[in-house]
Amino acid sequence: MSLTTDGTATDPSPVADPEAFREELRTWLADEFSDDLRSRIARRGTEDGIAAHRAWNATLFDAGWAAPSWPGRFGGRDADLATQLAYHEEMAAAGAPGPFNAIGVSNIAPAIMSHGTEEQQERFIRPMLRGDDIWSQGMSEPEAGSDLASLRCRAELDGEDFVVTGQKTWNSNGDLADFCQLYVRSDPDAPKRKGITCLLVDMRTPGIEVRPIRTMAGDAGFAEVFLDGVRIPRSAMLGELHDGWSVATRTLNNERAGVAVLYLHLRRKLDDLLAAATRTDEWGHRPADDPTNRQELARRYVEVRLVELLAKRTLGAMMAGRMPGPEGSVIKLAWSSTDQSLAGAARMLGMDSLEGRWAWDQLSSRSLTIAGGTSEVVRNIIGERVLGLPREPTTEPPRQEPSEGAHRG
Numbered sequence: 387m388s389l390t391t392d393g394t395a396t397d398p399s400p401v402a403d404p405e406a407f408r409e410e411l412r413t414w415l416a417d418e419f420s421d422d423l424r425s426r427i428a429r430r431g432t433e434d435g436i437a438a439h440r441a442w443n444a445t446l447f448d449a450g451w452a453a454p455s456w457p458g459r460f461g462g463r464d465a466d467l468a469t470q471l472a473y474h475e476e477m478a479a480a481g482a483p484g485p486f487n488a489i490g491v492s493n494i495a496p497a498i499m500s501h502g503t504e505e506q507q508e509r510f511i512r513p514m515l516r517g518d519d520i521w522s523q524g525m526s527e528p529e530a531g532s533d534l535a536s537l538r539c540r541a542e543l544d545g546e547d548f549v550v551t552g553q554k555t556w557n558s559n560g561d562l563a564d565f566c567q568l569y570v571r572s573d574p575d576a577p578k579r580k581g582i583t584c585l586l587v588d589m590r591t592p593g594i595e596v597r598p599i600r601t602m603a604g605d606a607g608f609a610e611v612f613l614d615g616v617r618i619p620r621s622a623m624l625g626e627l628h629d630g631w632s633v634a635t636r637t638l639n640n641e642r643a644g645v646a647v648l649y650l651h652l653r654r655k656l657d658d659l660l661a662a663a664t665r666t667d668e669w670g671h672r673p674a675d676d677p678t679n680r681q682e683l684a685r686r687y688v689e690v691r692l693v694e695l696l697a698k699r700t701l702g703a704m705m706a707g708r709m710p711g712p713e714g715s716v717i718k719l720a721w722s723s724t725d726q727s728l729a730g731a732a733r734m735l736g737m738d739s740l741e742g743r744w745a746w747d748q749l750s751s752r753s754l755t756i757a758g759g760t761s762e763v764v765r766n767i768i769g770e771r772v773l774g775l776p777r778e779p780t781t782e783p784p785r786q787e788p789s790e791g792a793h794r795g
């Protein structure tokens with residue numbers, strides 16, 4: 387069964403032997419993913435870090451390792467779930483990043499595969515996977531985040547063009563993007579969810595202004611996008627007119643599958659912290675000798691294992707042919723809070739925790755309980771859809787309802 391192509395279960399795919407696949411990937415990574423490359427890519431947000439990641443992305447694609455779950459015609463290998471798991475395990479063990487367009491590959495491309503015309507699929511999917519085109523996702527607005535259905539960015543049809551005026555915010559990679567999957571209000575008189583259209587927008591179109599937003603970690607991880615009378619051809623529409631909510635639902639549903647492999651990154655972070663905490667510093671001190679630190683490490687270990695077990699239960703269900711349900715939200719909640727406490731535990735490393743990847747982790751992990759569904763909204767979903775508690779008093783269901791889980795970048 388496929389993890390990411392269209393959010394539905396399909397027949398087992400034809401990769402013959404996941405273990406041979408694993409061995410092949412491990413050997414390939416040992417040859418191709420050098421320490422130099424790893425440290426260049428780790429300089430996130432810098433020009434060289436971005437260039438190194440994009441070059442690595444092209445190497446991955448050219449060798450067929452960018453998205454093994456995808457169909458062969460789009461550059462994948464039609465890999466089944468066990469093989470995809472082997473892929474993620476080996477990539478995480480090597481510390482090798484996946485494609486540059488993380489949101490594009492996990493969310494936007496599957497939506498284009500299911501809603502796009504033949505021409506859109508041919509034009510967009512392979513260059514997105516190779517990282518030749520950078521994509522952003524234009525959902526959030528200053529007054530429409532959790533409640534995505536309230537979006538107001540306006541699109542009026544004028545002949546064969548939409549004329550778009552409005553603002554988007556928190557566009558990951560917005561300052562680099564060549565294209566944006568943009569959600570617009572095409573019918574202001576229809577009920578909120580019935581008047582939205584999805585457009586695939588070339589960011590070089592006149593009338594678009596992008597203003598990078600600098601995060602507290604220092605990088606310009608996302609941007610505000612202002613659109614003023616931007617003419618976008620009707621052929622850029624993804625799916626049907628006024629039916630953008632279906633595309634958004636499909637796009638966000640694709641986040642579910644990704645949730646299941648997030649524990650691999652936690653495991654690697656824990657291993658790195660354990661290695662650093664058991665190293666003797668220049669004063670002969672080892673953080674792990676302190677009993678308080680040992681307790682903290684034990685707590686973090688238990689949390690990471692719990693996320694892993696939750697994820698494996700979901701993966702097991704998927705292997706048995708069931709798509710993950712709202713319990714994906716439990717993993718999102720557990721994963722994001724565990725990542726934050728793990729990042730905070732690095733304080734036991736003293737001054738070392740104030741620089742490099744430890745400092746970056748502490749600052750950037752704050753966003754994980756917001757991106758892809760805030761913890762408050764995720765708790766509502768768990769309360770209502772997993773535990774069957776009464777609904778929160780609200781006029782509109784929150785944005786995360788269709789995804790019931792999340793990944794975001």
Ligand SMILES: Cc1cc2nc3c(=O)[nH]c(=O)nc-3n(C[C@H](O)[C@H](O)[C@H](O)COP(=O)(O)OP(=O)(O)OC[C@H]3O[C@@H](n4cnc5c(N)ncnc54)[C@H](O)[C@@H]3O)c2cc1C
Nearest residue numbers: 523524525526531532556557558753756757758760762795
């Ligand atoms: C790292 C990062 C990357 C992102 N990338 C993108 C991107 O590429 N594209 C994009 O479109 N967006 C992106 N976002 C935006 C993200 O989707 C929104 O931040 C998120 O949906 C929350 O919306 P908001 O920030 O408007 O907060 P709001 O929805 O305004 O929420 C404010 C507060 O109210 C709480 N709240 C809201 N509704 C409820 C409710 N029903 N019940 C209880 N509490 C509630 C929230 O939990 C939060 O604490 C990104 C965000 C982050 C942090």
